[in-house]
Amino acid sequence: RSSWLLLAPLLTPPVPVVTAPPCSLCPEGAHRFQWIRNLVPEFGISSSHVKVLSSPAEFYELLKVQIKTAKQRVVMASLYLGTGLLEQELVDCLEETLEKSLQAKGSSNLRVSILLDYTRGSRGRKNSRTMLIPLLQRFPEQVRVSLFHTPNLRGLLRLLIPERFNETIGLQHIKVYLFDDNVILSGANLSDLYFTNRQDRYVLLQDSSEIADFFTELVDAIGDVSLQLQQDDTVQMMEGMVHPYQGDKMAYCEIANRRVMEVINSARTRQELLHAKTFHSSQKGSSLLPQQGSRASGGLKPEPDTWIYPLIQMKPFGIQIDEMVTETLLTEAERDARIYLTTGYFNLTQAYMDLILGTRAEYRILLASPEVNGFFGAKGVAGAIPAAYVYIEHQFYSEVCYLHQQERVQLQEYSRAGWTFHAKGLWLYLAGSDLPCLTLIGSPNFGYRSVHRDLEAQVAIVTENKALQQQLHREQEQLYLCSSVVSSATFEQPNRYVKLWVKLVTPLIKNFF
Numbered sequence: 378r379s380s381w382l383l384l385a386p387l388l389t390p391p392v393p394v395v396t397a398p399p400c401s402l403c404p405e406g407a408h409r410f411q412w413i414r415n416l417v418p419e420f421g422i423s424s425s426h427v428k429v430l431s432s433p434a435e436f437y438e439l440l441k442v443q444i445k446t447a448k449q450r451v452v453m454a455s456l457y458l459g460t461g462l463l464e465q466e467l468v469d470c471l472e473e474t475l476e477k478s479l480q481a482k483g484s485s486n487l488r489v490s491i492l493l494d495y496t497r498g499s500r501g502r503k504n505s506r507t508m509l510i511p512l513l514q515r516f517p518e519q520v521r522v523s524l525f526h527t528p529n530l531r532g533l534l535r536l537l538i539p540e541r542f543n544e545t546i547g548l549q550h551i552k553v554y555l556f557d558d559n560v561i562l563s564g565a566n567l568s569d570l571y572f573t574n575r576q577d578r579y580v581l582l583q584d585s586s587e588i589a590d591f592f593t594e595l596v597d598a599i600g601d602v603s604l605q606l607q608q609d610d611t612v613q614m615m616e617g618m619v620h621p622y623q624g625d626k627m628a629y630c631e632i633a634n635r636r637v638m639e640v641i642n643s644a645r646t647r648q649e650l651l652h653a654k655t656f657h658s659s660q661k662g663s664s665l666l667p668q669q670g671s672r673a674s675g676g677l678k679p680e681p682d683t684w685i686y687p688l689i690q691m692k693p694f695g696i697q698i699d700e701m702v703t704e705t706l707l708t709e710a711e712r713d714a715r716i717y718l719t720t721g722y723f724n725l726t727q728a729y730m731d732l733i734l735g736t737r738a739e740y741r742i743l744l745a746s747p748e749v750n751g752f753f754g755a756k757g758v759a760g761a762i763p764a765a766y767v768y769i770e771h772q773f774y775s776e777v778c779y780l781h782q783q784e785r786v787q788l789q790e791y792s793r794a795g796w797t798f799h800a801k802g803l804w805l806y807l808a809g810s811d812l813p814c815l816t817l818i819g820s821p822n823f824g825y826r827s828v829h830r831d832l833e834a835q836v837a838i839v840t841e842n843k844a845l846q847q848q849l850h851r852e853q854e855q856l857y858l859c860s861s862v863v864s865s866a867t868f869e870q871p872n873r874y875v876k877l878w879v880k881l882v883t884p885l886i887k888n889f890f
Contacts, residue, residue, distance in 0.1 A: 433565070475515075496548070517608065527546055535622060601636060710737070744790060812849075817836070
C-alpha cells in the first residue's frame with residue numbers, strides 16, 4: 378500500500394501540491410519516509426550536525442551565543458517577545474552584534490528579521506513592539522520587524538473582541554530561530570518562562586545552509602504579507618500588498634498562499650536538482666560527495682544519514698502539508714510500532730483521535746497535568762482552561778476504555794513542581810526497534826487551532842544514525858520520566874473536579890484553544 382495514495386483523499390484544491398516519483402537512482406527503501414518529499418523539500422545532512430537540547434537554560438544560553446556570533450543574518454519567528462530582564466538581554470545582544478557589525482565594515486552585512494504575531498505582540502502597554510522599537514530606530518537599514526495579523530479577525534469581530542480574547546481567532550505560531558547557517562527548531566517562545574522553568578523541546582541544526590535558506594525565505598514570505606512595525610510604533614503594509622483585515626480576504630489569502638508555496642516548491646526543485654547532481658554524478662560506491670550549497674567551501678562531505686523535511690500548516694491560506702503528513706504517519710504506523718506523542722495542550726482533532734483509536738500502533742501520549750498547564754492559576758475565564766483540558770482528557774480516556782484499548786493507547790501526565798509543560802511533537806519507533814527513527818519537532822500541538830487557525834511549522838527528522846537515534850530516545854525518556862500513567866483513579870482526585878458550567882461550555886469553545 379502506497380503512503381502517497383493515502384494522501385489523495387486529504388488533498389484539497391487550494392493546496393497546489395506538486396507530485397514526483399521517488400528517485401529511481403536511489404536504493405529502494407533508503408528510508409521508508411521518502412514519500413514526504415513528494416510534498417516538501419528534502420534536506421540530506423550528516424547526523425553530526427544535529428544536536429538535541431534538553432533544558433530552557435540551555436536554549437537561552439544558545440540563543441545569546443548564536444546572536445553574538447552571527448555575521449550575515451539573524452531570523453527569529455515566534456509568537457511574541459516577552460518584556461522582562463531576560464528578554465531585554467536578548468535585545469541587548471542583538472544591539473551589540475549590530476553595532477559591532479557596523480563598526481567592523483562601516484556598512485553592515487548583518488540583517489535581522491523578526492516575525493511575531495500582531496495581537497499577542499501588541500498586548501499591554503509594554504509589549505513586544507515597544508521592546509523592539511529601539512532597534513528599529515537605531516538600525517533602520519538592517520532590522521525588520523513583521524507582525525502577522527490573521528485575515529479572520531476583521532470587521533465587527535475585530536472591533537468587539539477585547540485584547541487577549543482576540544488571540545483565539547488565529548495567530549502566527551511558528552518558532553524558528555536562525556543565525557547564519559545554524560537553525561534552532563522549537564516550540565518555545567521568546568519569553569522568560571521558556572528560558573527558566575517551562576519545559577519544551579529544542580533541536581539545533583548546525584552548518585545547514587540549505588535549511589537556513591529555506592526558513593529565511595519562509596519567514597520573509599510571511600513577513601511580506603504581514604504588517605511592518607515602524608519607528609513610531611505604527612504599522613503599515615508593504616507597498617502594493619493587500620491588507621489582512623481591511624482588504625479583500627480572498628485576495629489576501631491567495632497572495633499569501635502563492636508566496637508560501639513558491640518558497641516550498643522552489644526549495645523542493647532546488648533540492649531535487651542538488652540531489653541528482655551531488656549523489657548521482659559521483660562515482661558509484663563513493664562514501665564522500667562534493668559539497669554543494671550557497672555557502673559551500675568546495676570540500677567533501679560524508680553521505681547523509683539524516684533527512685530533514687519542513688512541514689508547513691497554514692489552513693487560512695489553504696496549506697495543509699503538516700496535517701497530511703501527520704495523518705499519513707499515524708495511518709501507516711504498523712502493528713507493534715510505538716508512537717510517543719506529546720502536547721502541552723491535549724485537544725486532538727477528531728481525525729487524529731480516530732486514527733489513534735483505529736490504527737494498530739502502540740501510543741504513549743504525554744500531556745500536562747492541571748498544575749503544569751500554562752493557564753493554571755490564571756485570572757478570570759482563562760483560569761478555567763486547565764479544567765476544560767481535564768474534561769477533554771477524561772472524555773478521550775473514557776473512549777479508550779470503551780474500546781478496550783487501554784493497553785495499546787496509554788495517557789501519561791507530566792508533573793514537575795515549580796514547572797509548566799509546553800513540549801510537543803512525536804517520536805516513532807518501528808516494530809522491533811528500541812530507538813526512534815523519526816521525530817516531529819516544532820510549533821504544532823495536534824489540536825484544532827494548530828490545524829485550522831494558526832500558522833505552524835515543524836520538521837520531520839528521519840535518521841539512520843544510531844547516535845542521533847539515542848539522543849532522541851534520551852530526550853523522550855527524560856520527558857516521560859516526569860510523568861505518571863493516567864487511570865480511572867486519576868479523575869477521582871479532588872483537583873480533577875470539573876464544574877458543570879465548564880463541561881457545558883467546553884464543547885462550544887474547544888476549537889479556540
